[in-house]
Amino acid sequence: MSPVFALVDCNNFYVSCERVFCARLLKRAIVVLSNNDGCVIARSEEAKQLGIGMGTPAFHITRLIETKEVEVFSSNYALYGDMSARVMETLREFTPEVEIYSIDEAFLHLPEDLSNEEYVNLGQEIRAKVRKWTGIPVTVGIAETKTLAKLAARVAKKSERAAGVVNLARSPHVERALQMTNAEDVWGIGRQHARMLKGANITTALALRDAPDKWIRRRMSVVGLRTVFELRGTSCLPLEFCPPPKKSITVSRSFGRHVETLADMREAVSHFTARAAEKLRRAELIPQALVVFLSTNKWNDAPQYASSAVVHLPVATDYTPELIRAAHRGIERIYVEGYTYKKAGVVLVDLVPVATAQCNFFDIPDTERARSLMGAIDKVNAQFGRGTLRFAAGFKQGWKTRAEHRQPRYTTHWGELLTLNAAI
DNA sequence: TCTGGGGTCCTAGGACCC
DNA sequence: TCTGGGGTCCTAGGACCC
Numbered sequence: 490m491s492p493v494f495a496l497v498d499c500n501n502f503y504v505s506c507e508r509v510f511c512a513r514l515l516k517r518a519i520v521v522l523s524n525n526d527g528c529v530i531a532r533s534e535e536a537k538q539l540g541i542g543m544g545t546p547a548f549h550i551t552r553l554i555e556t557k558e559v560e561v562f563s564s565n566y567a568l569y570g571d572m573s574a575r576v577m578e579t580l581r582e583f584t585p586e587v588e589i590y591s592i593d594e595a596f597l598h599l600p601e602d603l604s605n606e607e608y609v610n611l612g613q614e615i616r617a618k619v620r621k622w623t624g625i626p627v628t629v630g631i632a633e634t635k636t637l638a639k640l641a642a643r644v645a646k647k648s649e650r651a652a653g654v655v656n657l658a659r660s661p662h663v664e665r666a667l668q669m670t671n672a673e674d675v676w677g678i679g680r681q682h683a684r685m686l687k688g689a690n691i692t693t694a695l696a697l698r699d700a701p702d703k704w705i706r707r708r709m710s711v712v713g714l715r716t717v718f719e720l721r722g723t724s725c726l727p728l729e730f731c732p733p734p735k736k737s738i739t740v741s742r743s744f745g746r747h748v749e750t751l752a753d754m755r756e757a758v759s760h761f762t763a764r765a766a767e768k769l770r771r772a773e774l775i776p777q778a779l780v781v782f783l784s785t786n787k788w789n790d791a792p793q794y795a796s797s798a799v800v801h802l803p804v805a806t807d808y809t810p811e812l813i814r815a816a817h818r819g820i821e822r823i824y825v826e827g828y829t830y831k832k833a834g835v836v837l838v839d840l841v842p843v844a845t846a847q848c849n850f851f852d853i854p855d856t857e858r859a860r861s862l863m864g865a866i867d868k869v870n871a872q873f874g875r876g877t878l879r880f881a882a883g884f885k886q887g888w889k890t891r892a893e894h895r896q897p898r899y900t901t902h903w904g905e906l907l908t909l910n911a912a913i
Numbered sequence: 914t915c916t917g918g919g920g921t922c923c924t925a926g927g928a929c930c931c
Numbered sequence: 932t933c934t935g936g937g938g939t940c941c942t943a944g945g946a947c948c949c
Contacts, residue, residue, distance in 0.1 A: 522917090523916095523917040523918075524917050524918065525915095525916090525917060525918090526915080526917095527915085527916055527917045527918095528916060528917060530917075530949095544916085544917090545916090546915070546916040547915075547916085548914080548915040548916080549915095549916085551915095564917095590948095590949085591948080591949045592949075593949080594949080676947095676948085677947070677948085678947085679946060679947050679948085680946090680947095681945080681946060681947090682946075682947085709946090710922090710923055710924075710946085711922095711923080712922070712923070712946080712947075713946095733921095735920085736920085736921080737919090737920075737921090738919090738920095739918080739919055739920075740918090740919090741917095741918065741919080742917085742918080743916085743917070743918090786916095787916095788916060797942085797943090799941080799942090834918090834919095836919095
């Protein structure tokens with residue numbers, strides 16, 4: 490018997506999280522924005538109906554927001570992360586075999602010997618329990634491969650009759666589901682491949698399933714071929730119970746204002762490096778190299794330039810000052826005078842677990858001191874807020890991310906605690 | 914004026930080495 | 932004049948996911 494997967498997908502997750510704590514928001518058009526007040530990254534059904542697309546730049550819909558009284562939220566990742574953990578815990582009530590695929594999605598292994606009807610009932614049970622325990626509405630897709638389970642969930646969201654659950658395992662409806670799904674909506678088919686497939690007259694998931702292997706291999710590499718196999722019911726993507734160890738840690742930002750001097754660029758990159766180093770120590774990993782990159786604004790007509798540099802660390806280290814020095818070496822290699830820069834970032838790569846990291850034999854006493862210093866800084870920042878203790882790498886911060894419409898940080902900043910005005 | 918951030922994997926060409 | 936094959940590393944770019 491082939492395995493059976495369920496995909497549990499939280500509906501409009503960030504919006505649903507906001508609604509759990511604020512009944513007033515039910516039935517309202519709501520959008521949640523990305524960092525930098527950039528794009529729309531979550532929408533309520535009502536907002537979707539207003540024609541607000543995923544990824545729409547916020548400044549394109551300022552009028553709509555006013556005239557239709559759309560509620561706007563900045564991302565509140567502390568809240569979403571916590572709600573996500575509650576949903577995942579609830580799913581573990583059904584099986585220990587849960588793969589947390591993203592903040593709002595999980596794959597589960599289901600028993601292999603149920604009937605079509607029993608799978609649908611089990612799906613409904615999952616929905617009901619998650620709703621009751623966490624307040625989050627979810628959709629469930631069930632099938633014999635992950636790709637088909639994703640597709641089933643997609644069909645469930647579109648069909649009112651499905652009531653949030655579609656099962657394609659041991660089911661006679663697979664062909665119909667493939668027929669009614671566009672090729673571009675298949676998991677693993679992005680914009681480029683969708684366009685290419687359209688040119689070849691492959692517009693449905695069914696047509697994609699039946700495309701010749703060799704042609705798919707040539708046009709879409711082994712990755713695309715795997716997707717096609719999965720559509721045919723051959724499982725190629727197993728469940729991953731424990732997340733594979735991270736291979737890189739990135740911190741990058743678009744600048745609130747363009748950066749035009751090496752000094753400003755060094756300052757920004759220093760901050761990114763310090764943040765990346767914090768993440769690194771929390772994950773108990775050590776990098777063997779570091780990549781810095783910078784780029785101009787791809788949206789405007791000014792001369793374009795983008796580059797990156799790899800800096801190898803003679804000794805793997807998680808010591809922030811050492812990493813900042815390395816990042817500066819990198820940035821000096823690629824920085825070219827005369828451009829206005831819009832974005833930069835730091836990637837820590839070739840990560841290995843702290844426990845197995847090579848340390849420099851002659852540096853052991855220093856390594857110990859460095860480690861306890863970093864530990865102390867991280868602790869202070871965890872307790873008193875990010876950035877309480879910082880590295881003296883410049884304080885101008887002209888590059889800093891824009892956040893003009895930020896909601897108060899109620900739970901993480903003393904100055905922004907919720908205040909109640911008693912109406913007497 | 915204003916277009917996110919953090920990841921993974923694959924491919925391909927050139928340099929260099931044996 | 933003839934002139935292979937396999938490996939690694941680097942860089943760059945492209946594709947995808949949430």
